[in-house]
Amino acid sequence: MRASTLQQGIPYLRHAFVPQPVMGRTPDQLRAYVDGPDDVTGRPFMSEVINALTRPQSAQETRPQTFERSTPRFVEPDTEENLRQLFLDKRWTDMLPIILPTEERVAAMLKGSSRSPDTVVGQMRPTSTREAWEYTVEKVAVNAVMAGARPEYFPVILALAATGASARASTTSSAASMAVVNGPIRHEIEMNWGIGAMGPYNHANATIGRAFGLLSQNLQGGSVPEVTYLGSQGNNYAYNSVTFAENEERSPWTPFHVQHGFRAAESAVSVFGGCRSTAFNLGLRARHWQDHVRNMLRGLNPHNPPTFVLDPITAQQFIDRGSFDSKEKLIQWVHDNATMPASVYWDYQLIENYVYPHALNGIEPYASKLQAASDELIPIYQLEDIHVVVVGGETNGYWRIMGCNYHGTTSVDEWR
Amino acid sequence: MDTKIRVHNPMGYPPQIAQKPLAPRADDLTGKTVYLVDCRFDDGDILIEQMANWFHDNRPDVNIEVRRKSGVYTERDETLYAEIQQKGAGAVMAVGH
Numbered sequence: 131m132r133a134s135t136l137q138q139g140i141p142y143l144r145h146a147f148v149p150q151p152v153m154g155r156t157p158d159q160l161r162a163y164v165d166g167p168d169d170v171t172g173r174p175f176m177s178e179v180i181n182a183l184t185r186p187q188s189a190q191e192t193r194p195q196t197f198e199r200s201t202p203r204f205v206e207p208d209t210e211e212n213l214r215q216l217f218l219d220k221r222w223t224d225m226l227p228i229i230l231p232t233e234e235r236v237a238a239m240l241k242g243s244s245r246s247p248d249t250v251v252g253q254m255r256p257t258s259t260r261e262a263w264e265y266t267v268e269k270v271a272v273n274a275v276m277a278g279a280r281p282e283y284f285p286v287i288l289a290l291a292a293t294g295a296s297a298r299a300s301t302t303s304s305a306a307s308m309a310v311v312n313g314p315i316r317h318e319i320e321m322n323w324g325i326g327a328m329g330p331y332n333h334a335n336a337t338i339g340r341a342f343g344l345l346s347q348n349l350q351g352g353s354v355p356e357v358t359y360l361g362s363q364g365n366n367y368a369y370n371s372v373t374f375a376e377n378e379e380r381s382p383w384t385p386f387h388v389q390h391g392f393r394a395a396e397s398a399v400s401v402f403g404g405c406r407s408t409a410f411n412l413g414l415r416a417r418h419w420q421d422h423v424r425n426m427l428r429g430l431n432p433h434n435p436p437t438f439v440l441d442p443i444t445a446q447q448f449i450d451r452g453s454f455d456s457k458e459k460l461i462q463w464v465h466d467n468a469t470m471p472a473s474v475y476w477d478y479q480l481i482e483n484y485v486y487p488h489a490l491n492g493i494e495p496y497a498s499k500l501q502a503a504s505d506e507l508i509p510i511y512q513l514e515d516i517h518v519v520v521v522g523g524e525t526n527g528y529w530r531i532m533g534c535n536y537h538g539t540t541s542v543d544e545w546r
Numbered sequence: 547m548d549t550k551i552r553v554h555n556p557m558g559y560p561p562q563i564a565q566k567p568l569a570p571r572a573d574d575l576t577g578k579t580v581y582l583v584d585c586r587f588d589d590g591d592i593l594i595e596q597m598a599n600w601f602h603d604n605r606p607d608v609n610i611e612v613r614r615k616s617g618v619y620t621e622r623d624e625t626l627y628a629e630i631q632q633k634g635a636g637a638v639m640a641v642g643h
Contacts, residue, residue, distance in 0.1 A: 153588035183636035197563040263558035349558035
């Protein structure tokens with residue numbers, strides 16, 4: 131709380147605290163919180179509230195101040211052992227061993243791109259309400275070295291940084307990211323889109339994804355529990371941000387980046403956020419496949435739209451069973467079949483938090499959805515939020531649905 | 547093993563922060579209006595309702611306006627904030643889950 135208010139330029143904003151969480155407490159329990167002590171100071175909570183509202187402002191509170199902050203290019207020279215400990219203590223790592231970013235290693239990484247080291251790549255923040263930090267090509271290179279990436283991967287990592295999408299969102303919901311690489315760069319750096327592509331079996335997949343996480347936490351100003359990270363449970367996907375290449379060669383459909391405006395001969399990386407929920411299944415049964423897919427879709431949270439992550443075997447099955455000869459046709463079917471009664475939809479906490487206010491403000495299509503009768507089946511997801519990616523080595527027809535939000539697709543070639 | 551080496555700092559560049567002033571404070575709340583604002587965090591409306599009850603029981607001399615912020619909790623409600631600035635002696639924003 132105090133870190134957030136400092137960033138907003140109100141470091142002396144007055145607070146009073148009831149115990150957490152408030153969610154799920156009865157009115158009587160919350161009245162006891164109000165009548166009880168402030169959870170931080172121990173003094174009566176409402177006395178703290180009245181005091182905050184009426185206490186005259188101090189000179190410190192009213193004096194105009196500017197808080198200068200900067201980041202040095204280097205840390206103080208030290209032994210390798212001490213520097214490793216420093217990086218851990220500063221929470222600059224993911225708690226796994228890192229490659230120390232020496233001048234030589236960073237210089238070598240910078241050779242992976244023609245861009246000048248001092249080129250500003252973008253800005254990033256842990257959440258929309260926090261300040262954005264800025265970073266250069268060199269700063270991205272430092273984090274790429276730490277992750278163990280090779281210089282030839284650097285254009286992909288720069289493209290990920292250029293999205294401005296953080297793989298270390300501070301949300302209490304413990305979100306992770308997903309990154310999908312398309313185009314010739316997949317071959318050039320020997321990424322994996324076959325057996326084990328989403329697991330720890332390929333150097334490029336592993337270290338590009340890890341670099342995405344490290345650069346996010348460090349370039350956005352940290353991912354420190356209770357300060358810049360509040361994920362209640364955390365998320366194991368965050369270790370390498372579910373990074374893989376699409377299996378364009380065995381997919382029966384248009385590559386993902388081509389769907390989003392790129393030519394097949396161009397290389398691009400697509401970023402998804404909010405990765406938490408995953409549903410999985412084996413193949414599509416002849417008799418009840420539609421029911422099975424509907425059940426999977428109902429198992430996601432309505433605020434996390436589905437991205438189908440299909441082994442080529444299952445992609446072909448969707449064509450065989452449903453005649454979906456394009457991703458768009460499958461997406462339309464998902465939209466039309468992912469439904470639930472309106473009253474059930476609007477009662478979800480995340481819908482209450484993030485969608486209902488838009489409906490009240492007349493924003494479509496939410497406002498129209500709000501007019502539905504309570505037992506009317508309404509679409510859970512917006513058509514444009516549903517996506518399909520093909521990956522896997524065809525050892526079997528296992529497939530999954532990732533609940534996540536598509537952020538965008540960025541050119542890798544621009545960062546070569 | 548004790549050789550010192552120099553390595554890069556991996557952190558990005560933070561923006562400068564300029565302090566904003568707090569809103570003026572009332573000496574006393576008697577006869578004045580205090581806004582209790584539900585910012586749409588989970589069940590924050592129930593907490594705000596209980597704070598309003600506290601004022602009713604303990605400080606009936608204070609006029610309480612309970613409001614729910616428009617939009618999701620990451621957005622500003624400029625209309626409400628303008629009203630508070632014009633009519634309120636203070637506001638309590640209920641933030642957190």
